[in-house]
Amino acid sequence: MHENFNLIIEILGTISFAMSGSFAAMQKRLDPFGVLIIAFITSVGGGTVRDLLLGIPVFWMRDLLTCGLILGTSIFAMIFKSMEKNFKVTLFIFDSFGLGLFTIIGVQKGLNAGIHPIICIGLGTITGCFGGIIRDILLNRIPLIFRKEIYASACIIGGTAFLLLTNFTMLSYTFIQIFTILLIVAIRTFAVKYHWQIPKFYGYENNSEM
Amino acid sequence: MHENFNLIIEILGTISFAMSGSFAAMQKRLDPFGVLIIAFITSVGGGTVRDLLLGIPVFWMRDLLTCGLILGTSIFAMIFKSMEKNFKVTLFIFDSFGLGLFTIIGVQKGLNAGIHPIICIGLGTITGCFGGIIRDILLNRIPLIFRKEIYASACIIGGTAFLLLTNFTMLSYTFIQIFTILLIVAIRTFAVKYHWQIPKFYGYENNSEM
């Protein structure tokens, strides 16, 4: 049951990021193969870096399900696109859900490998953020991670909440997973909607290049 | 014999990408050490990512031949440059050959590691494309991979042809290697010469940043 639920999270995360990658690539007018490649990199990027850091086999190398999901999602996105106009909202929704789902998977995989909880929050953040960072660098977009709105901070907060709730409450594991995933999505959504920013206590300065 | 031919492909691929990296770096007027570093990263980048994904030792870490070849090629390119004016064509030729040679090596290494053929096509594409992607990101050039002309698509087509021909024909292995490498080079060359593009069936839209 618990294993099955983790599989569902991974599948949803894979689909979410494959969607977000496909839409970002179509927005840049890449050809269908290019869209597929960006969908793939966005979807597996974070988990690949996580597995390399943990020194465990890269999850998608012997797993046709992931590749099939990304291929299917990418084709669906391209067909669906001809009926749909709004890149921005679609991209945002799928990116936010991918962020939440993959962050929690990353924290869990770190804990399973016996890594210290504090470092697991970092691993979760990496799993959540890296696919999108690589996508944005490849597409020459300004990486979402360093725009003004809260992004990686949402992963850090969600990962911390996950650790606190699993260690200090009696809530069911599955409930905590769903709650913290939705927490990350909610933080990200409200941050963009209401232009939330983490206050900077250090002084402002001319932002010119060094 | 078969082993020897694979070694020849690797050597030619290493030289091709070291050339393409050197010329790209000289075009950006880097100093000789910078040229050497970009040549190195372009040449070993794709194979390094492939080996990390496969969880096998990184090929150039205990192999002075690769390092020597890159050093020699890079010095040759710098000397040769003073006699030669046309960066564009030289860079294009060597990049195309590197792409073809490394894609087929990548597919083979994946198959040898027991990876599913479909995923091996992805591995071949990564081996072929990643060195050039990292080169372009470091040099602040728009990565070739997402310009309009066919690029990664050539790797996917070449890798697929390689798998189909080795499995469903009686042609000699060496012939199939040479044929698919030249196929990738030919696709890439004709794509740039005649502005081939893969048709996009999804709707066009304003290409502005999100």
Place this chain on the structure above:
Amino acid sequence: MHENFNLIIEILGTISFAMSGSFAAMQKRLDPFGVLIIAFITSVGGGTVRDLLLGIPVFWMRDLLTCGLILGTSIFAMIFKSMEKNFKVTLFIFDSFGLGLFTIIGVQKGLNAGIHPIICIGLGTITGCFGGIIRDILLNRIPLIFRKEIYASACIIGGTAFLLLTNFTMLSYTFIQIFTILLIVAIRTFAVKYHWQIPKFYGYENNSEM
């Protein structure tokens, strides 16, 4: 004693690059979490790539000291910043020291893993440079490595000096470490101060994009 001195070098390198990452991120006006993430990536980036290439466990995955140091340095940098105006000089000093410290650590770790000395110079250069390269790419700055002044060349010279001195002189190991680290810092400092450049013997040309 010797082990202890290596630990001191690692700690100083971690702090230096965490400082340089924090200042670069504050210069781009990232929020505190963003500053922390960039500090982290700058600090562990080079060593992570080195460990992945060597196929050894990634150094910071089971090491709370590194994470604690980066967190502490990053918070200190943000507080200190409100009293301090000059990003450029601070960033430069810490980047140079990080470069020197991490290059020598990289060469040593390669030698310890039984890698050929020539390749170890490359490993040292990667350890020294990659954190800063990833930092600059993420922050959309032009990577220091391909600006006009000597950068990676300083690592190559320092790494070569380290190998020559340890093999062909009777000087104490610790002295050689300190000397070559300071050599890298000195080369970098003088290069920027006096606009040193490695001469390019290949012809100049129009620097336009391909």
